[in-house]
Amino acid sequence: MATTPRPATIKDVAKLVGVSYQTVSRVINDKPDVDPETKRRVLEAVGVLRYRPSRHARALVRPDVKTIGLIVPDVRNPFFPELIDGVIDSAAERGWQVTITTTGKRPGREAEVLHATLRQADAVIGYFDHTEDAIRDLDTDMPLVTVDHELSGPFGGVRIGVDRAVREGVAHLLARGHDELGMLDGSSGCDRHRRRQVFTDMLTGLGRPPAARRIRVADPSIEAATAAAHDLLDDNPELNGIFAFNDLMAIGALHALRARGLDVPRNCGVLGFDGLALGQLVTPTLTSLHIDKHRLGALAVDQVERLFADPAARPEPGSTLLEPELVVGGST
């Protein structure tokens, strides 16, 4: 009796026990009115055959567990675990499950990943950092909720407030006496260059527009930012404050400053963005514009719920905006 490659079905179990397969159905669903002895024999057969009910066949005839597909660039980027945690928690409250897909190793294939995920999930929550035409041009009717993304289409989305936050952060730097400011901007990320725009506008409004050489663009990682910070300081030795696109880049700045023997915040203040837990572990601790990432994930799930209730529903633009909060650490 060789092991059948095909998984056992409910009928296989029924045949083995010698009952009709509805009886088996009753047993595995714990319905009443089954002879205890019959039940025992069915359960035994289930074990022997390694029978597991097909969730697909089941879903066809009963209300199904909803599945949310979550797409992020890279789960190892410490920003995302917290977001993921928020999505999972919120989904779990509703009895939904979450499948995660990453695009990091496949940039330029975000649209492809999105479509594949859409096929396996009831709705998708996506954080895309390469605003590609492929995504921008997508059918607007998909059950898609974007996170922190400036899509032109009427997608449901949750956004992170940038303008007020950056102004508050820069004002804080200035108030602490960091008035010769440079910026480390990220080369990818959802709101690409928006943070830089506000930074520049604000300083310009104050009558001191930043020279182009005071802004460096780099991959938003610690390593790339460290190198970029060195460049920045090479070209602008007078700097006494750095605004970084995110906390990873801010940490890179910290590394570069330490390597140069400069004290933070005495010689140079550093301001990050994101408020990663990580920022509290480095020395000095990071001052940052803190995003409640768990909440961000929860808000996205809320949007999904609205989409389920009414597939045609589209949130008002900017209806779901999460404002970062300045958390002052030791780096300013």
Add this chain to the structure above:
Amino acid sequence: MATTPRPATIKDVAKLVGVSYQTVSRVINDKPDVDPETKRRVLEAVGVLRYRPSRHARALVRPDVKTIGLIVPDVRNPFFPELIDGVIDSAAERGWQVTITTTGKRPGREAEVLHATLRQADAVIGYFDHTEDAIRDLDTDMPLVTVDHELSGPFGGVRIGVDRAVREGVAHLLARGHDELGMLDGSSGCDRHRRRQVFTDMLTGLGRPPAARRIRVADPSIEAATAAAHDLLDDNPELNGIFAFNDLMAIGALHALRARGLDVPRNCGVLGFDGLALGQLVTPTLTSLHIDKHRLGALAVDQVERLFADPAARPEPGSTLLEPELVVGGST
């Protein structure tokens, strides 16, 4: 014409277009032999009705995308994103998807979570840190692969080598002159107290068994470990080396030592376990027994594949053992 709450089916589309529903099937599956004009009209109706093919009905009649359920305590613990990344990458290579569930907020319910996940996935990879009877006593026939777990049952599992690693780490501490050793042990985690056991045995073998007061048990988090490290140092001021259950606890030790004005590694060396990326960001960088967590995830997926090939397959005990590697940082 009110919006039907029930999602549109292939038949709804067919009716609207005035063709048989198999024609619709052809269109949405991009089969040949469809009149372009018919195709156009079908696609239009698909848009109007927001029709999305049921993945369950599809899965019933075609080879299905496999789903792996991954259970971890807490995605925010930096150990897990790397593990998750390994699982996702490995699964993606095979065209499988991964759903993630966390138990952290529901300790004591690991068995419950496991069963729920099992119902929604084709196989489960689980990291359980509360070796409960409920899990220990589980039906041994489940398609379950445990990670770093000492289950008595014949589950497929991947393990982390402890003995050789701890010996190597402690030998390193001693070689660096850290010969008055204490340990911060974790109160949870898969191989609970195994690391402590090897630590104690080794020192005992060297003729210097550690006094009980030189070992503190705490929740394996930075905060709890910081407090525990203070206790440890209060009671053992002569210590010049600390072996921590994991990197988070090692970082806690670093915090406590700094708060006490002690220099690491001059006054006291610190050895961690896990080799988190995080350990390279703290000052000094952490010496740690590095686990290739990405690989760990990949190995688990390999086991799942074996389970799919032969549901009765159970790996040889210890057949899948991943040996940590000592990575020397600045903390020793």
Add this chain to the structure above:
DNA sequence: ATGAAAGCGCTAACAT
């Protein structure tokens, strides 16, 4: 307490 029959939404032969 158990069986028979219908049908969930879809794809895959097999017609025409």
Add this chain to the structure above:
DNA sequence: ATGTTAGCGCTTTCAT
């Protein structure tokens, strides 16, 4: 190029 038929594995009436 399109329609007909069968059947995937299961739950649910409805009988018996």
